[in-house]
Each structure stands twice: as structure tokens, then as C-alpha cells.
Amino acid sequence: MKMKKFLALMVTISLIIGFAGCSGGDSGDGDNGDGGDDGKVYEWKMGTIYNDPVSRPDFNAFGESMQTFIDLVNERSEGRIVITPFYNSVLGASGELYDQMRRGELEVFYGQPMSNIDPRFGVFNLPYIMSDYDQVLELVANPDGELYKLGQELVADNGGHLVSSGASLFRGFFNTKKRVATVDDMEGLKVRTYEDPIVHQFWAGISNAAPMPYSEVYTGLQTNAVDGLEFAATSVVSSKFYEVGKFYSDINWQWTWGANIIISQEKWDELPDDLKQIVSDAAWEAMEVQYELESANTSKAIDELKNNGVEVYNLTDEERATWIDYARSLDETFAEEIGEETVQRVLDAIASLE
Template identity: 25%
Template sequence: MKKSLIVLTVLLLALSLALAGCASDGKQAEGEKPADDGQKAKPVEWVANSVWPPNNHQSVALQAFADKVKEATDGQVTLSVKTGGALGYKGPELLKVVRDGLVPVSDMLTSGVAGDEPLFGVVTLPFLVQNHEEAKLLNEIARPYFDKVAEEKWGQKILYVSPWPAAGFWTKNEVKSLADMEGLKMRTYDKNGALVVEAADGTPYPLPFSEVYSSLATGVIDSVLTSTPTAVDAKFWEVLDYYVPVSVTQATDLVTVNLDEFNKLDAETQEKLINAGKEMEAKAWEDVAKLDAEKEALVNEKGITTLKPSQEFLDELSTVTEQIRQDWLKDAPPEAQEIVAKFKEEVGR
């Protein structure tokens, strides 16, 4: 009997201590902040890859994004930007590189990874867009489709999309109509560009960029399909006379993060990262328009005349390249056809 009382006393004492502990745990000490339910992630540092040179506007934008993310997250997330292909990855493989976690964040040419994800090729269909505003509209229409395929198929989240200046014609003679393009010997840099020149009765020359200047100087070619920054880099004013801003295509870059890495962040930090991406994307489209204008003004100052294309000329180019777009769409994902249909409805073409 005495032994039983001792055991009962010990049990009651233990229960009392346990209840006291629970009560203590349930109380918030004076001045103590509410807990974050254990969801607050530890600070992380991600490598952010770019194949472009350090002074390229895409690399500059990526570093600006890194600064924005660090500030927005109070150092919770930092990006260590590596430019110039320093990590050894090639452009076309970057979708797989991020998916496989070989690098957590990367900038990649949208059309450059279209070999792995055909949907991404829709942004560079020739003469689908006719100016910078239309290129921005196409991106806005395509973005939900891109987000879905990136997350569900490729295990990554698109943080922002950054454009390149549009590609136009750089020529020795005036080109104001489709008839003026007949017989042009034009340097091109991809399959679509070559198809465009052929459709306009010219001859495409897929030359390496390093051979462009000498080929112009010696008459091997008499024109080039490219953007304003490239024209400045190559000093086209020394060998060419005219620029026709026809917006053959306007390429974009995707900046993505591995989804597993993104999901390790707490919800608040994720939202801050997404908002930083939205701000960066809006700024990138504004900055590229300014960059394009600045480079065009520079070549004009150096002696190249800009020939603003008439709507009739743009319509001619759109008509003769229609088959190129249709051929691509035949084998493209259904989502691409939806994107193009929505875009055409918006612009009334």
C-alpha cells in the first residue's frame, strides 16, 4: 500500500511538470516575435550563369537582377553571376543544365533552347511581329504557356524574360520594297533568316561573324541581317550605307531557376523573388528599346541612313514569309498555334 502511494505520487508529479511545460511552451515571452512555423529557409547563394560577355546588355541585366534580389530579400538570396560562358556550358544545353541542377540559375536564349522545347521557337518566327511593341505583346501572350511548360516539363521557374533588339537589313543600296531585295547577297545567322532572304529572291550567306566585315569590303556580300548593337560592334558605317529596321525577328532570353531550389525557399522569399523578376522584366523591355535607339543614333551619326519601312513593304515581307511560319506551325506544339492565333487577333492581322 505504501509502495503504491509512492508510485502514484511520482506519476502525479511527472504529470504536473509536463502540464507546466506545455503551458510554458504555449506562452509567448514578452517582446518575443511570433514564430515562422519553421518555414523560414536558411540564406542561400545561387550561381547565375550567362554565356554572354560581361558588358553585353543581357549580362548587365542579370547582375542588376542579382542586386535587386539581394536587396529585396534582405540577403536571404544572393546570386553569384558568372558571365562569358565561364562555367563551360553551351547555349543550346542550358534548359537541361538548369533542370538537372548543374547550375541553379541561368540566362538562356529562348530560341536557342527550342531544339529541346519547340514551343520556345514561336518568339522568333520571321515577320510575325513588326515592331518592339508587338514583340512585347507576343511575350505577354506566350508567357503563361512558357511558365507552364518550364515548370511541368523542365523543372524550372522562369524569373524574367529579357529581349534583344530586333534584327533588320543593313545594305549598300536603298531597300524600300520587296523588289529592291531581289539579288541581294545577305549574311544570315540562322535557318529562319536564310529562308527569309530566299523568299525575297535574295541569296543567304551563313558566314561566321568574324568574316562579315571582310566579305562586305570585298563584295562577297552586300548586305547583313542583324541588330543595331552588332552593327556598331562591326563598324558597318565603313562598308554599308543604309539600315532598314524591319524587325525580321526579335529574340528574347529566359532567366530561370531550378524548381527544387526555388521550392526550398519560404513562401515570403519566393514572392519577393517573383516580384523582383517582374520588375526586372519590365525594365529590360524599356532598356532594350532605349539601347536600340541609342545604337541606331550612333550609326546614323557615323554616316548610315535609316530607311523607315513603309507599311506596304512590311506587309509584303509578311506575305512572302507566311509559308515559313505555316511550315513551322504544322509541326509545332498546339500551344504555339494558340499563341499565334491570340497574337494575330490582338494585332488584327
């Protein structure tokens, strides 16, 4: 009898211990405390203005890199994170997408944070601050880069978590009227710009500049509503603008901070540590894809423009100097718009490479 009571007592104790072990380790909020898998599935929407690589597979480093990120996360998380892409501005322009991300309506934004969200973002749009991709790879497309860290701080102040930044691209000038070599050649031209105060100030000083939605540019060139636009060679080819214009100049006036994967801070905080690592690794690998494709595609795009009858003009050092001098004449105005402290931080970071 005593033996039976003892065995019954041991069974009861075992059941109590087992129940406590099962119930005590799971917080039930998506993170079980040690970064493990609690079975929760995170379903995310990812929005961008860039083209769908399925419908536009050529000269589309942005679209390809975004899809790379999505595929890697979906695969490596083994279904614990499922990301659905929304390309081609179907959810809105960049500013709208960023606002949706801040409000929690969109989990992931891929693109360029605009200065109409925060004037300090304009520091990444300053003309002629980056001279080549070597600088960009050192300062921005690098988790230890000084300007990547600045970007993280600014994005954090605006409700997001900057997971990675890519090399993006440099923008030249395409038009329907004539060869453009110096700043003076811009006189009288109607130029489409994207909505950004820094961009508008730069072009308004040398041309008739006006914002226009990207979706309207082809028709605008065709109907002479605009004569040209500042744009990368790869984007000119991808959009087939060569069908309506025949002049491209490598003024490379602006390096754009256009390849960024930004996650809502709220959604980022929900992730257990192991999924954060998967997302981060995938984001940086996607940025490597963006750089490799953009680098390879740029030379191909130049050849494609020439093959389609576009005159591609390479500026001389003297001609390029007219653009740089003009840009530097606006530095004080830009600093007032952006904030002197932020501008100085960027200038110091670039100077440190010299």
C-alpha cells in the same frame, strides 16, 4: 519537500516543451513550412550569352537588366540568395546554357529558349507576328499576358520555371554591300543567322544563309565570309559592326523572345515562399529596366549608326509588305515545324488585341 518536488517537476516540463518547440518547426530542407528563414544560403550561377554591363555599359539593355535582377535578389534576400553572373557565353551558347539549367548544373538562365530544345519554342520566332512593343507588353512582358502563360507552360515542360519575360527587341538587317529595301534585294547576299530552324528557313529562302557563332561575326563581315546579318540596331552599335559595314534597314522582321529569366524547376521548388516572392518581384523589375533601356537606346543607336557613316534606311509601307507577304507564304511550313495547336494559340492571342 513537496514544494521542491513540485518546482523540479515544473522545470522538467518547461524544458521538454521548450525542446519540442525548437525542434518541431524546422523541416531542415530549406523551407521551414511557413516560408520563414531557416538560415540556408542558396548559391546560384546565372548564365547568359549577353554582354557584361561592366565591360560594355552602353547599348546593353540585356546585360543591365540581368545585373539589376542579381543585385536586387542579393540585396532583398539579405544574403540568403547569392547569385554569381556569367556573361558573354563563357558557359556556352543559349542551347547549352538551357541544357545545363535542365540538368541542374546551372541554376538560372537568362536568354532565349531555342527551338532545337523544343520545336514549340519556335513559335516566338515567327516572323512578323508582333508589330510593336504595345503588343509585346500586353501579351508577353506581363505576368497576366496570354503568351507569357504559354511560355511558362513550354518552359515547365522542359525542366524550368519561367519567372519573367521582357519586351526584348525587334531585329533589322545590317550588311556591307548595299541598301536593302525589299525581299528581292536579298538575292546573292551571304547572311549570318543564329541556330534556329525557323530563322534558317526564313533567310534560306531569299539569301545564302548559314549559322555562325556570334563571336565570329565581326571577323566574318571583315573578311567577306558573310555580307550581313539580321540584328537589332542597338546590337550593331554595341558590337561596333559599323566599323566594317555601312547599311542598315529597319525591316524589323522578327521580335525575339530574348529577355527571359528561367530558373531550374528543382532549384525553384527548393525555395521557401518568401524567397520565391523576392525573386519574382526582382525579375519583373529587371524586365522593366530592359524595356526602358532598349526603348531609349534604339533611337540613340540609330543616331550613332548615322554618325559613324552608316546609311539607315526606313522601309516604305509597300516595301515592308514584300517582307510580310513572304513571311506569310511560309506559315504552313512553320506550323508543321512548330505544331499547329501552338501556332494557333499565338495567332488567337494576337487577334484578341485587334
